[in-house]
Amino acid sequence: MGLRSIIRRAIARKKYPIETYVPAKLQMPENILEVSSSWKGLEQVIEDILDRFEIGRESCIEFGTEYGYSSVVFSNYFKHVKGIDLFTGDKHSRLKTDHFAEAKKSVAQYKNIELIKSDYRDYIKQDNQQYDFAHVDIVHDYKETYECGLWAVKHSKCCIFHDTESFPAVRRAVIDLAKDTGKQVYNYPYHYGLGIIV
Numbered sequence: 238m239g240l241r242s243i244i245r246r247a248i249a250r251k252k253y254p255i256e257t258y259v260p261a262k263l264q265m266p267e268n269i270l271e272v273s274s275s276w277k278g279l280e281q282v283i284e285d286i287l288d289r290f291e292i293g294r295e296s297c298i299e300f301g302t303e304y305g306y307s308s309v310v311f312s313n314y315f316k317h318v319k320g321i322d323l324f325t326g327d328k329h330s331r332l333k334t335d336h337f338a339e340a341k342k343s344v345a346q347y348k349n350i351e352l353i354k355s356d357y358r359d360y361i362k363q364d365n366q367q368y369d370f371a372h373v374d375i376v377h378d379y380k381e382t383y384e385c386g387l388w389a390v391k392h393s394k395c396c397i398f399h400d401t402e403s404f405p406a407v408r409r410a411v412i413d414l415a416k417d418t419g420k421q422v423y424n425y426p427y428h429y430g431l432g433i434i435v
């Protein structure tokens with residue numbers, strides 16, 4: 238990481254403070270996918286978040302699935318997990334080619350995961366269901382994180398956002414979303430940062 242990037246992130250942390258989430262326990266889930274993912278490490282804090290905020294264990298929706306690392310983490314805790322993704326990558330992701338078939342193969346043994354190849358913009362127009370839990374980890378720009386996040390926050394009891402430490406735009410979107418929806422916001426500052434709106 239370049240010096241410019243380190244300074245930009247430090248300024249964002251100071252300028253946009255969020256109450257730190259301190260877990261009571263870190264717990265490794267039973268099922269984990271052996272694929273590369275910048276989400277690694279966060280799997281240990283999910284159960285703590287679900288317990289702390291008394292989140293139901295029926296349904297979870299995520300936007301930004303890639304190969305399914307985070308989806309498989311959620312599949313340990315929820316009866317049904319939906320993963321919405323273009324499966325073509327974006328300007329911030331390492332992967333830029335169509336990986337839908339590979340993603341489907343990598344999560345195939347977890348029967349409670351449903352992968353849907355769609356832009357979040359199209360998906361949110363036709364789903365009005367309420368979910369226990371939501372996760373947003375798409376392209377890390379303000380506009381997209383806010384737009385997708387607003388739907389996810391309104392359609393779930395608790396919504397988490399990856400990359401609040403590594404992308405100041407995500408951090409700002411999370412703060413604004415909590416303010417605009419009148420919800421509480423926390424930040425777990427490890428593994429690139431996890432914003433929690435509840």
Ligand SMILES: C[S@@+](CC[C@H](N)C(=O)[O-])C[C@H]1O[C@@H](n2cnc3c(N)ncnc32)[C@H](O)[C@@H]1O
Nearest residue numbers: 274276301303306307322323326356357375376
């Ligand atoms: C950082 S990756 C997700 C990583 C994943 N959560 C994990 O556990 O490894 C971001 C994903 O968001 C997807 N994405 C970007 N823009 C999107 C959009 N407008 N709608 C749906 N998915 C999008 C990309 O295709 C990419 O696979």
